[in-house]
Amino acid sequence: MVNALNVELRTTAMPSLVMTERENDTVVAADASGSFTLSEVSVAYGRDLVIEGVDMYVAPRSVTALIGPSGCGKSTLLRCLNRMNDELGNVKVGGRITLDGQDIMGRDTDPVELRMRVGQVFQRPNPFPMSIYDNVAYGPRTQGIRKHSELDDLVEDSLRRSALYEEVKKNLKKHAFELSGGQQQRLCIARALATMPEVLLMDEPASALDPISTQQIEDTIAELKSSVTIVIVTHNMQQAARISDQTAFMLRESMEEPAHLIEMSETKKIFTNPDDKRTESYITGRFG
Amino acid sequence: MNRVQRARFAEKVAKTVLGLMAVIVLVTAAAVFIYIVSKGYRAISWEFLTTRPLKLGREGGIGPAIGGTLWLVSLTAFFTLPIGILAGVYLSEYAPRNMLTRSIRLAITNMAGVPSIVYGLFGLAMFVMLANFKVSALSGALTLACMTLPVVITVTEEALRQVPQDLRHASLALGSTKWRTIRKVVLPASMPGIVTGSILGLARAAGETAPILFTAAVFMSPQLPRSPLDRVMALPYHIYAEVTSVPNWSENLIWGTALVLVAGISIVSVAAGVWRSIQRRKIRW
Amino acid sequence: MAISTDTKRGRALGRTASRRATEVVVRALVFACGWLAIVILAAIAVFLLTNGLRSIDEVGLGTMLTGTSWYPTSNNAQFGFLPLILGSLFVTGVALVVSVPVGVGAAVYLSEFAGRGFKEVAKSVVEFMAAVPSVVYGLIGVAVLIPWVRTTFQLDSGMTALTGGIVLGVMSIPTVLSISEDALHAVPESLRQASLALGNTRWQTTYKVVVPAASSGIFAAVMLGLGRAIGETMAVLMLTGNAAVMPTGVFESVRTMTGTIAAEMGEVVRKGLHYSALFSVGLVLFAMTFAINLAADLVLERQRKRWRR
Numbered sequence: 106m107v108n109a110l111n112v113e114l115r116t117t118a119m120p121s122l123v124m125t126e127r128e129n130d131t132v133v134a135a136d137a138s139g140s141f142t143l144s145e146v147s148v149a150y151g152r153d154l155v156i157e158g159v160d161m162y163v164a165p166r167s168v169t170a171l172i173g174p175s176g177c178g179k180s181t182l183l184r185c186l187n188r189m190n191d192e193l194g195n196v197k198v199g200g201r202i203t204l205d206g207q208d209i210m211g212r213d214t215d216p217v218e219l220r221m222r223v224g225q226v227f228q229r230p231n232p233f234p235m236s237i238y239d240n241v242a243y244g245p246r247t248q249g250i251r252k253h254s255e256l257d258d259l260v261e262d263s264l265r266r267s268a269l270y271e272e273v274k275k276n277l278k279k280h281a282f283e284l285s286g287g288q289q290q291r292l293c294i295a296r297a298l299a300t301m302p303e304v305l306l307m308d309e310p311a312s313a314l315d316p317i318s319t320q321q322i323e324d325t326i327a328e329l330k331s332s333v334t335i336v337i338v339t340h341n342m343q344q345a346a347r348i349s350d351q352t353a354f355m356l357r358e359s360m361e362e363p364a365h366l367i368e369m370s371e372t373k374k375i376f377t378n379p380d381d382k383r384t385e386s387y388i389t390g391r392f393g
Numbered sequence: 394m395n396r397v398q399r400a401r402f403a404e405k406v407a408k409t410v411l412g413l414m415a416v417i418v419l420v421t422a423a424a425v426f427i428y429i430v431s432k433g434y435r436a437i438s439w440e441f442l443t444t445r446p447l448k449l450g451r452e453g454g455i456g457p458a459i460g461g462t463l464w465l466v467s468l469t470a471f472f473t474l475p476i477g478i479l480a481g482v483y484l485s486e487y488a489p490r491n492m493l494t495r496s497i498r499l500a501i502t503n504m505a506g507v508p509s510i511v512y513g514l515f516g517l518a519m520f521v522m523l524a525n526f527k528v529s530a531l532s533g534a535l536t537l538a539c540m541t542l543p544v545v546i547t548v549t550e551e552a553l554r555q556v557p558q559d560l561r562h563a564s565l566a567l568g569s570t571k572w573r574t575i576r577k578v579v580l581p582a583s584m585p586g587i588v589t590g591s592i593l594g595l596a597r598a599a600g601e602t603a604p605i606l607f608t609a610a611v612f613m614s615p616q617l618p619r620s621p622l623d624r625v626m627a628l629p630y631h632i633y634a635e636v637t638s639v640p641n642w643s644e645n646l647i648w649g650t651a652l653v654l655v656a657g658i659s660i661v662s663v664a665a666g667v668w669r670s671i672q673r674r675k676i677r678w
Numbered sequence: 679m680a681i682s683t684d685t686k687r688g689r690a691l692g693r694t695a696s697r698r699a700t701e702v703v704v705r706a707l708v709f710a711c712g713w714l715a716i717v718i719l720a721a722i723a724v725f726l727l728t729n730g731l732r733s734i735d736e737v738g739l740g741t742m743l744t745g746t747s748w749y750p751t752s753n754n755a756q757f758g759f760l761p762l763i764l765g766s767l768f769v770t771g772v773a774l775v776v777s778v779p780v781g782v783g784a785a786v787y788l789s790e791f792a793g794r795g796f797k798e799v800a801k802s803v804v805e806f807m808a809a810v811p812s813v814v815y816g817l818i819g820v821a822v823l824i825p826w827v828r829t830t831f832q833l834d835s836g837m838t839a840l841t842g843g844i845v846l847g848v849m850s851i852p853t854v855l856s857i858s859e860d861a862l863h864a865v866p867e868s869l870r871q872a873s874l875a876l877g878n879t880r881w882q883t884t885y886k887v888v889v890p891a892a893s894s895g896i897f898a899a900v901m902l903g904l905g906r907a908i909g910e911t912m913a914v915l916m917l918t919g920n921a922a923v924m925p926t927g928v929f930e931s932v933r934t935m936t937g938t939i940a941a942e943m944g945e946v947v948r949k950g951l952h953y954s955a956l957f958s959v960g961l962v963l964f965a966m967t968f969a970i971n972l973a974a975d976l977v978l979e980r981q982r983k984r985w986r987r
């Protein structure tokens with residue numbers, strides 16, 4: 106199995122977190138952290154090994170796109186990064202995954218802790234059945250933040266960062282279900298941002314949306330890049346090319362064998378001059 | 394007649410016969426309703442609802458019986474709701490998907506089918522005698538709680554099942570623990586179903602006679618119980634006792650009692666149903 | 679406002695221990711509640727058995743189950759369950775004759791032929807029928823049915839197995855109807871369309887395709903109606919006359935198992951032989967309904983699996 110891993114594997118611990126202050130008096134994580142290192146990661150559902158031997162480095166404050174045909178394990182791999190696979194019951198994950206040098210799969214890592222630092226946005230917008238404000242404040246409240254002023258600031262800041270604030274600022278008490286699909290998805294992004302994560306995982310965040318909403322989400326991602334690391338799964342090649350810095354191509358060549366990481370490198374290279382033929386044929390639409 | 398005509402004719406006959414069955418159901422229910430109302434409404438007065446029975450119930454009111462039933466139902470709710478809802482949460486959110494869980498679920502549905510008189514026997518042996526709560530509101534309520542438990546568990550589980558999995562994942566991915574996810578997202582979203590289902594279960598318990606026959610009920614009592622360890626009068630038991638053991642029981646007053654019981658149960662049930670559909674309209678997935 | 683990340687993480691880390699503790703406590707509590715149901719069910723069986731033990735010991739289970747006379751209070755007390763069991767079966771038989779054709783027929787009509795409005799009305803009506811307490815059904819029976827049975831069949835007394843059975847049948851209609859309706863509703867629409875597209879009428883589709891497809895569910899509905907009828911107490915107690923003799927027909931007074939327990943438990947010596955015998959009657963009742971309900975549940979579960987795509 107060829108493993109065209111073009112990125113340098115860094116296993117040293119990353120510098121510790123620093124917070125800086127912005128002009129508008131809100132807190133933004135502007136540290137050099139939020140990098141993932143995966144080595145020899147494999148995943149099995151029960152006896153069914155679906156991913157094998159994935160080595161990957163996700164640089165801090167960059168956008169990494171995961172592409173590959175349906176069923177190749179993109180969502181599964183993404184869920185390894187915040188251990189959401191734990192919630193599915195019959196999943197076994199092997200190998201080593203570190204976030205800023207810390208092993209996240211160890212027994213003493215609390216997945217709850219991890220998920221405060223690694224947020225996720227899902228394929229379909231899934232706001233809670235409560236107000237816009239309460240949706241965004243949900244994460245901070247989980248972390249024990251009770252002060253109204255602090256929550257107000259966090260909610261406003263998160264909504265601004267997800268580019269929803271201007272549309273909803275008049276009525277933050279509105280029920281989240283009254284928003285459009287695109288707005289709901291940006292609300293979900295704001296909700297994830299409100300816990301001040303270093304990493305944001307996005308699983309086809311725009312696949313259920315119209316082109317204009319998609320555009321807005323992409324703009325939001327471009328904005329966020331300066332403050333959080335983003336890993337995004339997408340089936341839209343143009344989207345991957347537009348928004349990502351690195352692209353990882355995964356492929357499961359037959360149902361009998363697990364999926365592998367075929368190639369990962371700078372997006373420009375993947376889309377113009379990939380090392381692997383299979384990458385090229387996938388991108389040019391010959392399969393998948 | 395050709396084949397098609399025969400088929401048409403058969404359809405007409407079948408439809409008529411089946412429709413007749415449906416009409417029988419409707420007419421029976423309507424007759425029951427009208428009968429109870431027309432026989433009972435004359436007795437209804439403020440005095441009837443609040444004063445105590447006189448001359449073995451041939452005169453006076455049913456105040457203590459209404460109060461006793463309310464006592465029983467409140468105590469029952471107090472015992473059965475927390476346990477039932479938590480058990481529903483266990484089955485829907487925590488229980489592994491295996492044989493054991495399936496047997497627990499089967500046991501619960503089976504509990505719902507155990508005759509109420511058997512619960513009465515159980516309550517007599519367990520609460521009245523073993524726990525030595527004597528014949529009291531407490532014993533009766535505990536018995537009714539055991540009987541209502543499977544209902545509460547089942548409606549809770551059903552309601553929790555309606556909550557989309559995505560919502561749980563969204564909360565967990567924000568760094569919430571499982572319990573916080575359940576408390577803040579899953580339970581609030583399923584409250585309409587749980588509350589309404591439980592109220593229907595409790596309303597049914599209010600009409601039960603057999604479980605309280607030898608655990609809680611007393612034929613005549615001038616006032617409300619002062620503690621849960623007192624015996625209580627209860628509406629359904631009052632009807633039964635009057636009809637079977639008081640010569641020349643007052644038709645007027647007993648039908649009034651039946652009307653109060655049926656109206657109480659129906660009003661609460663309808664209100665719960667309406668409330669649920671209003672809540673549901675707010676939360677649409 | 680500036681919080682350094684270190685303190686923020688620090689706070690989060692500090693909460694972990696208590697958060698874990700909460701989670702463990704909650705899990706234990708929730709687990710215990712889930713198990714409580716099993717414990718209660720087991721406790722019911724155990725209590726019936728331990729309290730019935732004296733009669734099983736002194737009279738013998740076989741003797742009780744096959745004994746044809748129930749004279750619990752005479753000097754030479756006899757504890758034969760057969761009159762009671764047969765009494766229950768007679769009343770339940772009548773109830774089924776009433777509830778099955780009406781309940782299943784109405785369910786088929788509602789599911790396959792009725793319009794939406796009619797269906798909605800019927801649903802609320804059935805809910806009302808299910809909500810009326812059994813003692814009220816008993817009262818209606820006393821006022822209406824007992825005189826009617828007496829005059830119509832020219833009997834000395836209107837308190838017969840027939841009287842109790844008819845009322846019981848009416849009472850179990852909601853169970854039979856709603857569960858049959860569920861079973862019919864669960865049959866995929868595509869099946870009906872396939873049959874209609876072959877040129878079958880709606881009725882042909884119903885009896886050739888839909889009802890056979892839902893048959894196990896309808897069977898379960900009948901079983902659950904049966905279970906409900908056997909276990910029903912108050913109405914039969916008020917309507918059947920409670921004569922503890924071997925019944926020979928539905929125009930006679932009978933005494934059911936439930937009625938026996940309800941009528942006699944109030945007057946027995948606690949922990950005496952009669953008391954114990956009544957618990958044994960309860961045990962028989964419990965075993966019968968348990969078996970019936972279990973069968974229905976298993977059938978229903980199989981059906982649910984079948985239609986899950």
Ligand SMILES: Nc1ncnc2c1ncn2[C@@H]1O[C@H](COP(=O)(O)OP(=O)(O)OP(=O)(O)O)[C@@H](O)[C@H]1O
Pocket residue numbers: 150155173174175176177178179180181182193
């Ligand atoms: N919960 C699960 N239980 C068992 N197998 C699963 C589960 N989730 C996914 N799989 C299997 O794992 C493989 C990878 O699934 P995954 O959802 O990660 O693919 P994907 O690349 O995200 O596909 P898509 O592009 O369609 O979203 C598939 O073969 C799928 O059948």
Ligand SMILES: [Mg+2]
Pocket residue numbers: 179180181308
């Ligand atoms: Mg996916």
